[in-house]
Every structure is written in structure tokens, then in C-alpha cells.
Amino acid sequence: MNELLETSLYFGMVLSVGAYLAALWLKKKLGWAILNPLLVASILVIGFLAVFQIDYQTYNEGAKYLSYLLTPATVCLAIPLYKQLEMLKKHCVAVFAAIGSGVAASAFSVFCLVKLLGLSHEDYVTLLPKSITTAIGMGVSEEAGGVVALTVVTIILTGVAGSVMAELIFKAAGIRHPVARGLALGTSAHAVGTSKALELGEIEGAMSSLAIAVAGLLTVILVPIISGLA
């Protein structure tokens, strides 16, 4: 199987896009919050490679071109940020205070749990960017000396966990304002949480995508300062 597929550069591309389409279809069909398309598509790809005993390298020979597009996609996060600048100005204090507390809460809780569970420095820096968007988080983890592959999985699982728990937490903590809900989703669960926020409403979605960029940047600044703590 490996030898045959090695001859096609597009195998990895077809498998990735096909798996993503199948995952979107499944989400539409069943509508469960846990069926995050990225999570489902990744499980399909990993399952396919495992069942047919195909090397990751063979797959990535074609799939890596998808990864190449991540940098320009990150650059384009400037577009929603630019469009929501008015909303940002109106709730300026709340936006920055809330996202700042969220980023600090993330670092603090990761630090405490890493210490409590007796994990290593490498685990600590791998987990620190867990609540920010993957494109930024991968870079932060790499710079700090984390295991990038584990950071990516952690970030995605964080996004899915946040989306699934969101409504329960909003109810339990009494978080009612749409701006607050959007900021909470974006700061804790990045882009995956933002798709959940868009389901809740337009303001939630707008605030959540704003939080992705701001929380990402705050984390970029914070991590080099605190990465030496554990």
C-alpha cells in the first residue's frame, strides 16, 4: 500500500479534504456538539493510516501543502479584528480586562495542575498555549521548547471540550451578557469555541473571534516570561 500511494503526491490532500467533508456531513446529520469536524476528520485520517498501515510521512508528502496555508490564514484573522474595531472600542475595558484575566487564569491553572500532577517542564510549556488558536499556539510551544504535536492535540481537544461545556458553564456561573459569553468562548476555546459562539448569536461570534486574536497575542507575550516557572 505504501509503495503504491507514495507515487501519488495528492493522496494526503485527498484523504484530508475527504475526511473533512465526511466530518462536516456527519455534524450536519447528527448535530452533536462533540462531533467537532476537525476532531472527527483527524480521527478518520489517523484511523485510515493505521488500518492500511500507511506511514505518516507518505501521507504528509501531500498533506503538508494544507499546513503551508496556515500562516496566511492566521494573517487573515486581521480581517474580523478590523471589522469589529468599533465593538472593541465600545467595550474596551471589559474586553481587555476579561481576556487578560482569562489568559492569566489559564497560565495559573496549568501551572498548578502541572505541579500537582508532577509533570515535567516540557509538559508545562507544551500545555501553556492550550487555550489559544493552533497557528499561534504551535509557534509558542515550539519557541518555548514544547512538543508541538502534543500542543496541537491539546489545543484541539481544549476547543472541543470548551464548546461542549459552554452552555453548562454559562448557566452555572450566571454568565448572561452576549459580549461576556463570546469573550469567554474565544479566550478559553479559540476558533473551535468561536464556531460555537456563532451558533449562540452574532455578538457572541464577533466577540469570540476578537478574543482569539487578543488572547493569542497576550499569550505570546506572557509565555516567554513565565515558561521558566515550572
Next chain:
Amino acid sequence: MKLIKEAALIFAVTMAGELLYTILPFPVPAGVYGLFLLLFLLLSGLIKVEQIERAGNFLLEIMAMLFIPAMAGILESKDLLARVAVPYMVIILVTTAFVMAVTGKAADFIIRRKEEKEAEK
């Protein structure tokens, strides 16, 4: 032609971001430099949002799909994962719920206080 212009602009900003990453000493990913640069270009009016919107929104729309190869890359480190799967899951669930509650509660509190003050006037 229009889409090619849009793509050219976005790729050019991306490239500038990568060059900044090489030149500057900060631990900031190239994409973030590009994000700031594009935001600056939009705010200064050097680029209009209409000049990049279609290609840009397409990239944002497919962004989740672009992470699949990185996610499948876990196959390369599955031994690592086996060691940390349980503590990582605990940390993910606890800290995500905590961060969400703290952020939401802080924003809710500030906005409510502001609205109450405005109502008093």
C-alpha cells in the same frame, strides 16, 4: 484576476511576516507578525478590506481543515501521548472550564456595572 490580486496581497503580507520573524528577536510566530502588519495596512487605508476579503474569508473558512495534518502528526509521537494521556485530559477539562468561567464572569461584571452606572445618570 481579482482573486489572484487578493491572493498576491495576502501572500505578500505573509512573506513580510516571515521576514520579520527572521529579522526580529522576539518569540512571535510569523503569522502573528503578518496579522499585525495586515491590521496596520487596513487601519492606515493602504489596503481596503474589499481588496482581500474574498480570498481572506476563504482561508478563514477552511482554517479548521488546515490543522488536520498537524493533528494526524500525533502518530509520530504516540508513545509520548500514551504516557501523558490521562493527566493531559484532566488538565484540559479543568483549566478550560476555569478559564471560561473567569473570562465570562469578569466581562459580565464589568459590563453590568457600566450599564448600571449609565442607568443612574
